[in-house]
Amino acid sequence: MKRKLRYGMVGGSLDAFIGGVHRKAIALEETAELVAGCFSTNSEKNLKCGEFYNLSGDRIYSDYREMAEGEKNREDKIDFVSIVTPNSTHFEISKAFLEADIHVMCEKPLCFTVEEAKELSELAKDRNLFFGVMYTYSGYPMVKLAKQLVEDGEIGHILNVNAEYLQDWLIDQVGEDENTDTNLSIWRTDPKVSGISNCVGDIGTHIENTVAYITGLHPKKVLASLDYYGKELDLNANIIVEYENGVHGVYSSSQVCVGHLNGLVVRVFGTKGSIEWVQEDPNYLKVVRKGEPEQIYHRGTAYVGGRAAELNHIPAGHPEGLVFAIANHYRSFMGAICKKLEGSSISNKDLDFPSVLDGVEGVKFIHAAVGSSKEGNIWREL
Amino acid sequence: MKRKLRYGMVGGSLDAFIGGVHRKAIALEETAELVAGCFSTNSEKNLKCGEFYNLSGDRIYSDYREMAEGEKNREDKIDFVSIVTPNSTHFEISKAFLEADIHVMCEKPLCFTVEEAKELSELAKDRNLFFGVMYTYSGYPMVKLAKQLVEDGEIGHILNVNAEYLQDWLIDQVGEDENTDTNLSIWRTDPKVSGISNCVGDIGTHIENTVAYITGLHPKKVLASLDYYGKELDLNANIIVEYENGVHGVYSSSQVCVGHLNGLVVRVFGTKGSIEWVQEDPNYLKVVRKGEPEQIYHRGTAYVGGRAAELNHIPAGHPEGLVFAIANHYRSFMGAICKKLEGSSISNKDLDFPSVLDGVEGVKFIHAAVGSSKEGNIWREL
Amino acid sequence: MKRKLRYGMVGGSLDAFIGGVHRKAIALEETAELVAGCFSTNSEKNLKCGEFYNLSGDRIYSDYREMAEGEKNREDKIDFVSIVTPNSTHFEISKAFLEADIHVMCEKPLCFTVEEAKELSELAKDRNLFFGVMYTYSGYPMVKLAKQLVEDGEIGHILNVNAEYLQDWLIDQVGEDENTDTNLSIWRTDPKVSGISNCVGDIGTHIENTVAYITGLHPKKVLASLDYYGKELDLNANIIVEYENGVHGVYSSSQVCVGHLNGLVVRVFGTKGSIEWVQEDPNYLKVVRKGEPEQIYHRGTAYVGGRAAELNHIPAGHPEGLVFAIANHYRSFMGAICKKLEGSSISNKDLDFPSVLDGVEGVKFIHAAVGSSKEGNIWREL
Amino acid sequence: MKRKLRYGMVGGSLDAFIGGVHRKAIALEETAELVAGCFSTNSEKNLKCGEFYNLSGDRIYSDYREMAEGEKNREDKIDFVSIVTPNSTHFEISKAFLEADIHVMCEKPLCFTVEEAKELSELAKDRNLFFGVMYTYSGYPMVKLAKQLVEDGEIGHILNVNAEYLQDWLIDQVGEDENTDTNLSIWRTDPKVSGISNCVGDIGTHIENTVAYITGLHPKKVLASLDYYGKELDLNANIIVEYENGVHGVYSSSQVCVGHLNGLVVRVFGTKGSIEWVQEDPNYLKVVRKGEPEQIYHRGTAYVGGRAAELNHIPAGHPEGLVFAIANHYRSFMGAICKKLEGSSISNKDLDFPSVLDGVEGVKFIHAAVGSSKEGNIWREL
Structure with missing residues (x-):
């Protein structure tokens, strides 16, 4: 692309x-x-x-609908939009830009319901249109190496998966000295x-x-046990999963594990070998x-x-x-957008970013997990 | 004690x-x-x-019953017996020595059924009589430190537990190039x-x-998913547990996780802090x-x-x-046996070894886990 | 600043x-x-x-002297120049821009001789004018924390320092299957x-x-042993240093240590404590x-x-x-340049970047180390 | 051996x-x-x-000379003696038992002077007679593996060695709140x-x-800088060494590095690879x-x-x-003593324990290091 x-x-x-x-x-x-934006519902912050x-000035929009409409009709319209708002608004905003024929990159989770997800x-x-959903971690080179090793049969047939994502930033929600003023936590713990x-x-x-990518x-189907500790939304979860091929995995996530920050760890065990990747030390793969x-x-x-080699920014x-x-x-x-604009053919490799289909899987997973737990820890299909 | x-x-x-x-x-x-033994059913090995x-010579017994009987009647009878035979024989051997009024230290698991366990x-x-069951890992000083920190309230109220014991020594049982001749595995995978x-x-x-000790x-109750990979006995297990206080934990164990040897890891998360102990690096506690x-x-x-300090053998x-x-x-x-022989009073601290009650819990846990898994992954009380 | x-x-x-x-x-x-540049002596690459x-077009210069001269006289002249050329050219380029009254950020080492360094x-x-020399590692937040802990007396009086920077990228220069075609290595190993x-x-x-910063x-003075392995320039060095206060340190650097990539490790030991920082895992400080x-x-x-907190870009x-x-x-x-342009007063904290004085120390260190080694491993003052 | x-x-x-x-x-x-001993100069402790x-009773000796003499003449004399006394007594005690034709295992360092060492x-x-000197660390299986990998040429020709042994147990000797009552330190810091x-x-x-073994x-020759911090004996040392083949290494040892306990780390770098072993985590080799x-x-x-495999006591x-x-x-x-008693031939492999020759090297090393440092940090031959 020239421009x-x-x-x-x-x-x-x-x-x-x-x-x-x-x-x-x-x-x-x-x-x-960056040439256009609707950065905040607060007009001062937006400006x-x-x-x-x-x-x-005419591209600092006070409303996302105006923005979609406004950009749609410009000759120099935006090629894509990045949506980085809270979860509750992803659906409507994404829809507006798709309808304006603008490619979308949206934060995860994609939206609230499976129906919405499928509609998008x-x-x-x-x-x-390209529709990316920002599941960040598959962007790491060593996650790409993990995927490649699995695809190349280096670890044989997969026997089980053990993965976790542990944090502690909501610990004050459950402690004796419970702090209800943690602004940071407000929207995450608010179902609306x-x-x-x-x-x-x-x-x-x-x-x-991340497991699916690798x-x-x-x-x-999933068998989930979510812990609410008296709160409206879950703060801790242990989920046993079964994949299409009958293999099992276990996924543990938590926001109340003191000492863990963004502790995403994925371990995959096969008949010939195993891999382990740790997000906090992402430049290694065991x-x-x-x-x-x-x-x-x-x-x-x-x-x-x-792919892992293609995506290095700085030396080892x-x-x-x-x-x-x-x-x-x-x-x-x-890159995919450029190819499309240039009329080049687009291969699967060009589409190595998390897409709306990943977003759909994510929403299905969330609903199945919550359903399984609420109904007494029984298997729920996705 | 003099002697x-x-x-x-x-x-x-x-x-x-x-x-x-x-x-x-x-x-x-x-x-x-060591003054007496019945080391093998193979008389040559025994001798x-x-x-x-x-x-x-008269204390090299060809049969454990003879041994219990023989020792019972000696003036210089053994003070205790160590039972290090395969699982299937623990019950009857332990029983014989108890009936001969001899203290017992037995390998784990204690026996086959909950009824047997309770009988012992x-x-x-x-x-x-003292009856120890060799759950090894609570003998490590840093596990004792972990217990003490929890007891002292250093990590607050427990919110969840995440523990695992991963090995890979039976990987050849499930691979493409399945090796049925692994002698090592024979008795472990044989239900008899x-x-x-x-x-x-x-x-x-x-x-x-180990979790219970700490x-x-x-x-x-437990909610278990055991993987058999076509074999008669389980080789992999993910178990969600619920404790008396309603708190949940997740226990993963496996014999087919390539790269793990004796990977017992215990992590306990509380409202004020967390602890993590790794058996393969046992001299540390995080x-x-x-x-x-x-x-x-x-x-x-x-x-x-x-206690952690009392049990050091060599310097830091x-x-x-x-x-x-x-x-x-x-x-x-x-030490407890000595105190008893001396007629000293015995405190709880003197009994800081895994006992037959731990053995009973172990057998109950095994049965509940297998039952939960076989019946469709439903909650099973212990 | 507005602009x-x-x-x-x-x-x-x-x-x-x-x-x-x-x-x-x-x-x-x-x-x-970026508004001006002289990116290469190859005119095609430059353009x-x-x-x-x-x-x-008029700010894509074919010669750095033209650039310094051209920018000097513009109303919208550049506020600073970044010099990222090979070592041999740092002196003359830096001098040209200083003489054009333009602030400079130059790659390290500053120049060839102590005289040149002092002149700059x-x-x-x-x-x-501000003159920065890009000694990268003191930019890491955890290095700034290390400095602060030392300044706050957290580790007491310093007793000794043990630091190293090990790499392996020139290993093929010394092996049996010596590879003389490694383009990568050409200029680093060329004294010119x-x-x-x-x-x-x-x-x-x-x-x-990095040690000096912390x-x-x-x-x-230094006592150095450099290893040349038959090459013109050193590939490995062990240097004992003595600081003003009589304390000793040892610095090991190497480009032939297989398995080490950018292994800068700094350990400082004091009467009350110690710190350790590892560049390859820079988000931690022990x-x-x-x-x-x-x-x-x-x-x-x-x-x-x-300072460590002020410089976070993304969350823990x-x-x-x-x-x-x-x-x-x-x-x-x-930030310092902005303050100067605005006429604000500039504090020491505003100058928390490696400066030309660090560059001078660096050149002195290099010369003393080479001198010490060449003269039979005797102490050489800086 | 039967007995x-x-x-x-x-x-x-x-x-x-x-x-x-x-x-x-x-x-x-x-x-x-154990059948004989002279455990203490304090007769009560000895008894x-x-x-x-x-x-x-007749083999609890109040004097080591009596013991050597007494055992020498018995039919059931001891096959070997273990000498675990302070450094100052090693020479005379070892000599006494050698003269009584008894094999010796002595703690390190062997003795005070090179002359004594050579005499022994x-x-x-x-x-x-066999004369072992207990340089412990070469007894670890992974150190034996390291030696084997080097011998097998797995890391090529050695280019440099970087090793350290850091402790902190004498830190109170140098601090502001100097503690002169640390009984533990008394004899180590007393030249007598x-x-x-x-x-x-x-x-x-x-x-x-350990480096020599591997x-x-x-x-x-050595170029040493020892730090005394005002004490009579050294507490910290950085030593550059040169081996027979002209290759250099650097050895750092310290008793005042807070946070280090028995931090022996050996790293050997060769043209084809490298090895790293850490005593505090001895079951691994990188x-x-x-x-x-x-x-x-x-x-x-x-x-x-x-050899590493032959010396396992318990499983991986x-x-x-x-x-x-x-x-x-x-x-x-x-094992070597048994073979000798049996009249079997003894191979080099049978002698895989640190010997008096290692002890001699050790004493030479100590003297060269102290000499180099005292004479102004000049090269000293061993």
């Missing part, structure tokens, strides 16, 4: 966390520029953010904004997605082949090839982190 | 693994000597072992010798015991207090007090291993 | 490594834009890079481009700088206070305050890496 | 540390029994210890008992021995082959063969510690 892509953003005013991360990730790629990025998926398909689940919806779904296995010493692969080395031994994983997803997503 | 204790052993001929470990552990304590330890427990109580469970019975029960929590940096305690240091920084954990259990067990 | 800063770059065409990293780091800060960044230092001082030292100059100097201690358990601090947590548990450390240096450097 | 070996001990009363460890290590082997081990070495050779060096003599010499390389992922070998696994994944390393040395030492 840079143009993108817009919904949500993500200057004081928001995840919006800023998306912008920085896109900036690292150097192939797109301030737009001005910070030198947006022209259908809509994107019908309009031939967060949906039917807090813990499974926010981080359990990351386990599901192994190709989505749960067919691989053990049956009967051989444990191996630690380091990102960026000459012995790491394939100099750590990369989360923002680079997001940048990698944008690289694929934006 | 050393006298002990006998059933099982543990010279080529057996666990019997030798028991003898070495006792030797480290330097307070007991050879007895002679190696300079046993007098009653018998020991009636005869006022091993009982109704292989994986849960051999190592899942260690999770249950937290004081025994499962009230402790995190809410809002503070992660801490790594090292065995033997001045800041580690209590020089690693101790499994045999010392077993020695610690024997130290307590033999 | 963004304007910057230019010398070196760093699209296929160069470190130039791209500088640009990405600046982009993460979102406060400066391509300038066009990629939408530079106006004087020049920057005389013209009242690299100067009198390869290993000490490239990475040994990073040890010196402890405030610069070597007064701290041990005398008589207490080992502590692991995690970046971004509530218990980490001060989501790893940050090298590019963010560089971004942090630019944040300070650019 | 068990008979051994005696000098030093090691019941409250002594290292003597107890030697006895436990020998007990683990089950092939020797108490002898009685504890059921020694016959000559004496053992003349009398055809400890010799010319504390830190190098106690632990620096362990580095020298690599076959003894220093030809191996990196050029261009391949880092590998972690676990003790006791099927992929570990050779169940940690072994220091006492087993000492047991392994006794296994070799006692």
Whole structure:
């Protein structure tokens, strides 16, 4: 492409966390520029953010519907929109931009209900638009290496999966000295904004997605035990899953495990070997082949090839982190858009970013887990 | 005590693994000597072992019943017997020695059925005998420190438990190049010798015991998913447990996780903090207090007090291993016997070794887990 | 500042490594834009890079002298220049921009000789310009925490320092199957481009700088043993240093240690405690206070305050890496420039970036180390 | 051998540390029994210890000379003596037993002067006696694996060595709140008992021995910087060494590094790979082959063969510690004695225990290091 892509953003005013991360990730790629936005329902914050990025005044929108409508009709319309708002608004905003024929990258979870999720998926398909859902962790090079090793048969047939995502940021919700003023936690623990689940919806779904990316296995049914500790939404969850092939896994997620920050750990065990990846130390992948010493692969080395090698930003031994994983997803997503704009053919490899289909699986997983737990810990199909 | 204790052993001929470990552990304590034994049903092996330890000929017994009977009537009878035979024989052998008024230390699991377990427990109580069951891991000093920190309220109220015991030594049972000749595995995977469970019975029960030791929590009910991979006995298990207080835990055990050897890991999460202990690196304990940096305690240091400090064999920084954990259990067990022989009063602290009551809990846990899994993954009371 | 800063770059065409990293780091800060450059002596590469960044044609310079001259006279002149060329050119390029009254950020090592270094230092001082030298590692938040703990007396008086920077990328230079075609290594091992030292100059100097940043201690004299393995420049070095206060340290650097990538490790030992930081896992800091358990601090947590807290880009548990450390240096450097442009007063804290004075120390260290080694491993003053 | 070996001990009363460890290590082997001793110059302690081990009264000696004389003339004389007294007495005691034609295992360092060391070495050779010196760490299986990998050429030609032994137990000697009453430290820091060096003599010499065992390389000369912090004997040391082949290494030892307990770490770097072993986690060996992922070998696994495999006491994944390393040395030492008593031929492999020749090297190393440091940090030949 001769020109840079143009993108817009919904949500993500200057004081928001995840919006800023998306912008920085896109900036690292150097192939797109922010030209439109509706950053906040607070008009002052919205304006301030737009001005910070030198947006022209008519593209600092006070309403996402106006933005979709406004951009739709411009010659220099945005090529894609990044949606970084709370969960409750993902559906309607995504729908508006799809209907304006604009590619979408949306934060996870995709939306509240399976029906909504399927509607978005259908809509994107019908309009031939790319719809990414930001399941961050599959953007890490060593997760891509894990996927490749599994696909190459390096660990044989999968026998079981053990994965977890442990945090502690909501510990004050359950303690003796319970702190009800933790602003940070307000929307996550509010079903009106967060949906039917807090813990499974926010981080359990990351386990599901990362395991599925690496192994190709989505749960067919789940047996879940969610802990609410007297709160309206879940704060802890243990979920036994069964995949299509009858193999089992166990997924534990929690927001009340003191000492764990963003402790996503995925372990996959096969007949010939095993892999283990730890998000907090993402530049390593532990691989053990049956009967051989444990191996630690380091990102960026000459012995790491394939997709994992294509996505290095800096040399081995100099750590990369989360923002680079997001940048990698944008690289694929934006690359696909470019190819489409150029009329080039698009291969599966070009689509190596989490899509609306992953989003649908995520919503199904959340609903099945909550249902299983509420109905007395029985198996629930997805 | 002026004299050393006298002990006998059933099982543990010279080529057996666990019997030798028991003898070495006792030797480290330097307070007991082996004087009688029935080491093997193979008379040659039996004799050879007895002679190696300079046993007098009349105390190398060809049958455990003869041994119980013979020792019972001697003036210099053994003070206790160590039973290190396969699972199927624990009940009858233990019973014989109890009936001969001899204290017992038996390998785990205690026996096949809950009824048998209770019978042994009653018998020991009636005869006022000590009955230890060798749940090894609570013998490690850092496990004792973990227990103490929980008791002292350092981690607050317990919110959840996440524990696992992963091995890979039976991986060849499930692989493409299945090896049916693995002699090592024969008795563990044979229900006639091993009982109704292989994986849960051999190592899942260690999770249950170690967690119970640290937290004081025994499962009230379990929801189990056991994987058989076409074999007669289980090789992998994921078990959600609920304790008396309504708190949940998840226990994963496996013999087919490539790269894991004796990977017992216990993590306990409370309202104020968490602890984590890893058997393969047993001289450390990770402790995190809410809002503070992660801490790594090292065995033997001045800041580690209590029982953990009493049981150091060598100074901090020089690693101790499994045999010392077993020695610690024997130290307590033999210490209690000495006190009894001396007529001293015996406190709870003197009984800091896993007892027949732990054995009963173990058998109940195994049966509940197998039952839950076989009946469609439903909750089963213990 | 109302407007963004304007910057230019010398070196760093699209296929160069470190130039791209500088640009990405600046982009993460979102406060400066690239408007001028002389990216390569290859005119095609130079033009391509300038066009990629939408530079106006008259600011894509074919020669750095032209650039300094051209920018000097513009009303919208660049506020600073980033110099990311090979070592041999740092002196003359830096001098040219200083003489054009433009602030400078230069890659390390600063230049070839101590005289040159001092000249640059004087020049920057005389013209009242900021002159940063990109000693990357002090940009990491956990290095800043280390510095603060030392300053706060948390580890008492310093007793000794043990630091290393081990790599293996030049191993093929010394092996049996020596590979003389490693293009990568050409300029580093060429004294005309690299100067009198390869290993000490490239990475040994990073040890010196990082230790000095944390402890405030610069070597007064060094006792060095450099290994050349038959090559023209050093590939391995062990250096005993003595600081002003008589305390000793040992610095080991190597480019031939198989298995080490960018293994900068700094350990500082004091009368009350110790700290340890590892560049490849930069989001942690190990701290041990005398008589207490080992502590692991995690970046971004509530218990980490001060400068380390001010420089977080993303929340705790989501790893940050090298590019963010560089971004942090630019944040300070650019912040100081802004304050100056605004006429605000500038405090020491505003100058928390490695300066030309660090660059001078680095050159002195390199010369002293090489001298000590060549003269028979005798003490050499800096 | 039909019978068990008979051994005696000098030093090691019941409250002594290292003597107890030697006895436990020998007990683990089950092939020797303690029959004579002179455990303390305090007659009460001496008697108490002898009685504890059921020694016959005439073999509880009040003087080591009497003991050597007494045992020499008995038909059932001891086969070997273990000497576990402070450094200052090693020479005379060892000499006495050698002259009584009794094999010796002595604690390190061997003695005070190189002349004494050579005299003992000559004496053992003349009398055809085994003389072991307890350099513990080469008894660990993973150290034996390291040696084997080096011998097999797995890491190519050695390029450099980086090793350290860091402790913190004497930190109170140098702090502001200096504690002069630390009884523990008294004899180590007293030149009359400890010799010319504390830190190098106690632990620096362990580095020298362990590196030499693994690599076959003894220093030809040393360049040492010892830190005394105002004390009579050294507490910290950085030593650059040069081996016969011109290769360099660096050895750091310290007793004032807060947070380090028995931190012996050996790293050997070659043209094809590297190895790293850490005493506090002794059941692992890190191996990196050029261009391949880092590998972690676990003790006791099927992929570990050779001597490392012969010396397993318990299965992989169940940690072994220091006492087993000492047991392994006794296994070799006692095995050699048995072969000699049986008249069997003795191969090099039978002599896989640290000998008086290692002891001589150790004393030479200590003297060279102290000399180099005192004379202004100049090279000193060994």
